[in-house]
Amino acid sequence: MREVIVLLIFLSFLQGYSFQEDKYVTSDSLSVELKKNRDYILFQEDLDKVYDFIEEKIRENPDQTESYYQLYLERGFKENNYNIQSFAYYYLGFIQYQKGNYVLAIKYGKLLSDLAENQKDKEYKISAYTLIGNSYFKIRYYNEALKEYLKVLEITKSNNLKDKEFSTLLNINNIRTRIHQYKEALESYEETIISLDKKENKEIANYYGNYLSAVLGAGVCNYLLKDYHNALNYYNKGLKLSEDYKLIPFQINFNNTIGETYIAINEYDNALVYLNKAKKLIKRENQVFDKALFTTNFHLATLFFNKGEHSKALEYLTENFDSINSEEKEKQVEKITEMYDLAQRSAENTGNTEKQIYFANAYKRIIDSRHQDDVNTKDQMYEYDLITLEEKNQDLSSLNSKYIIGLVFAAILIVLLLVHQISKQRTNKVLFEKLQSEKIEVKPPKPNPIIKKDFITNEKVKLLFEKLQEIEKTNFFLEKDCNLYNTAKLIDTNTTYLSKTMNEYKQQSFNEYINELRINFFLKEMKMDSKFRSYTIKAIAGELGYKSVNTFAAAFKKQTGLTHSFYMKQISKDVHNTKK
Numbered sequence: 001m002r003e004v005i006v007l008l009i010f011l012s013f014l015q016g017y018s019f020q021e022d023k024y025v026t027s028d029s030l031s032v033e034l035k036k037n038r039d040y041i042l043f044q045e046d047l048d049k050v051y052d053f054i055e056e057k058i059r060e061n062p063d064q065t066e067s068y069y070q071l072y073l074e075r076g077f078k079e080n081n082y083n084i085q086s087f088a089y090y091y092l093g094f095i096q097y098q099k100g101n102y103v104l105a106i107k108y109g110k111l112l113s114d115l116a117e118n119q120k121d122k123e124y125k126i127s128a129y130t131l132i133g134n135s136y137f138k139i140r141y142y143n144e145a146l147k148e149y150l151k152v153l154e155i156t157k158s159n160n161l162k163d164k165e166f167s168t169l170l171n172i173n174n175i176r177t178r179i180h181q182y183k184e185a186l187e188s189y190e191e192t193i194i195s196l197d198k199k200e201n202k203e204i205a206n207y208y209g210n211y212l213s214a215v216l217g218a219g220v221c222n223y224l225l226k227d228y229h230n231a232l233n234y235y236n237k238g239l240k241l242s243e244d245y246k247l248i249p250f251q252i253n254f255n256n257t258i259g260e261t262y263i264a265i266n267e268y269d270n271a272l273v274y275l276n277k278a279k280k281l282i283k284r285e286n287q288v289f290d291k292a293l294f295t296t297n298f299h300l301a302t303l304f305f306n307k308g309e310h311s312k313a314l315e316y317l318t319e320n321f322d323s324i325n326s327e328e329k330e331k332q333v334e335k336i337t338e339m340y341d342l343a344q345r346s347a348e349n350t351g352n353t354e355k356q357i358y359f360a361n362a363y364k365r366i367i368d369s370r371h372q373d374d375v376n377t378k379d380q381m382y383e384y385d386l387i388t389l390e391e392k393n394q395d396l397s398s399l400n401s402k403y404i405i406g407l408v409f410a411a412i413l414i415v416l417l418l419v420h421q422i423s424k425q426r427t428n429k430v431l432f433e434k435l436q437s438e439k440i441e442v443k444p445p446k447p448n449p450i451i452k453k454d455f456i457t458n459e460k461v462k463l464l465f466e467k468l469q470e471i472e473k474t475n476f477f478l479e480k481d482c483n484l485y486n487t488a489k490l491i492d493t494n495t496t497y498l499s500k501t502m503n504e505y506k507q508q509s510f511n512e513y514i515n516e517l518r519i520n521f522f523l524k525e526m527k528m529d530s531k532f533r534s535y536t537i538k539a540i541a542g543e544l545g546y547k548s549v550n551t552f553a554a555a556f557k558k559q560t561g562l563t564h565s566f567y568m569k570q571i572s573k574d575v576h577n578t579k580k
Helices: 002-016 032-043 047-060 062-078 082-099 102-119 122-138 142-158 162-178 182-196 207-224 228-244 248-264 268-285 291-306 310-323 336-350 353-397 402-437 458-472 484-490 495-506 510-528 537-543 549-560 564-579
Strands: none
Touching: 032 047, 032 062, 047 062, 062 082, 082 102, 082 122, 102 122, 122 142, 122 162, 142 162, 162 182, 162 207, 182 207, 207 228, 207 248, 228 248, 248 268, 248 291, 268 291, 291 310, 291 336, 310 336, 336 353, 336 495, 353 484, 458 484, 458 495, 484 495, 495 510, 510 549, 510 564, 537 549, 537 564, 549 564
16 A cells, blocks of 8 residues: 555656756857857758758768757757658767767657657658667667567568668567577578579669678578588678678678687688788778777687787787777777686786786776666666656646546556555465475586587586586675676686676576575575574675675565565564464
């Protein structure tokens, strides 16, 4: 009932609270240049001239791009012009996407999709859904990204928009690859290649880009499935086609992937030929900040590390680090953690303790930074969803019958909450009884007999898990500084190997593994130790190695399906009844 009362208070608060997004750019926020040009953008009758004017000003001063499109959006609102609003929303979202502000990009994408759906405009629907999907993909919300891509796919198929259909299929396959559905992705890539080979599809827009992307994706899936022979077949086919079409970026990608594959099968001389070709092509392009160069150097460093030439490996990695000279650039490099890990191991093998410590700290900093970015993104998504909810409630409050609607809505919610509460109590009771009937113990891992990575052998995996089981007896997982790096050190391995082995043989991340050990320890102590049951929740979280109660609560809920407070109350009741 307390939850119902809180909800009613919250609803009454929303009824009296007005949230309205600022639709217009205030004069105070404009630069001197924009103030001069504002009237022209807002009142020039010929829209083609306005568009050309904005394009010219953006070329002169790219930093003002967003402000000019905000002004253009203002005109769209003043004139209630759908086309202007849609155009401005798309480009404002695209700007945020390029800047890495993916939550804002999603916001603009949804505003555009709402407009396009009202107007039944399929072109802007496709643009909106694709922008939203790409943004979700960047923040690793893969399920949400897939929903958007499937909307695009439905429109493109029903309207025979072949070029966009193939591009969307490639996006969907990219998601499949990221969530390790390699076989499913490979089948789809192969079907896409067969479709693109048909005569009627060879005239579509961006044909070569779609075709080469599909070939590259098929090669990557074969590589990840350890079918290196077929991976090389696809990569070589793609390289030849990219050379025929004179598409330099694809030539660089295929030379890199061929080199990577030859490293995997220990043919280092062949790998060196292709990686050097990739590097020459990159230098010919002469880009200031070229991500492909970092990939090439990373592969070269891996090659020389595997050959035992650790100083040479460090040279290539140092070349990368000299170019990646800011945290903003670090975030744009996909394999930056692997680079620092390899650099730390190379420094260790050369006996350079100072560099070893530096690279180890850099690796930890990146891991912490990415974790914080994830937390910030989730917070922003929560705030955005809350604002959206408030806007919808504000729209409802403008209706004359808002009070009656609010009462009816509240009454329905109360009934639903009561039903939900009863159902939840039953479910919780079942879950609790199941937990109590189970014997709490950490079962030894069962290594998967299928080898998933070339550098992993069954014997190595068995030895690693034996070491893990040994240190589990010491309750190492209860330490606050228990992390991937420190655990890898405890069992004489490196973070990359430990993480990949956990993912592929235990089918869980390192953090999931530690949480499982901690929660099992908690369940056991709650059953057996009366002193432990007397601790505050904050003290218990600290005893388990968690830095906050919220982190412990989330881990417990994920593993058991129950809240920690419900479980602890039930345990206390059971103990009390047993004593009676």
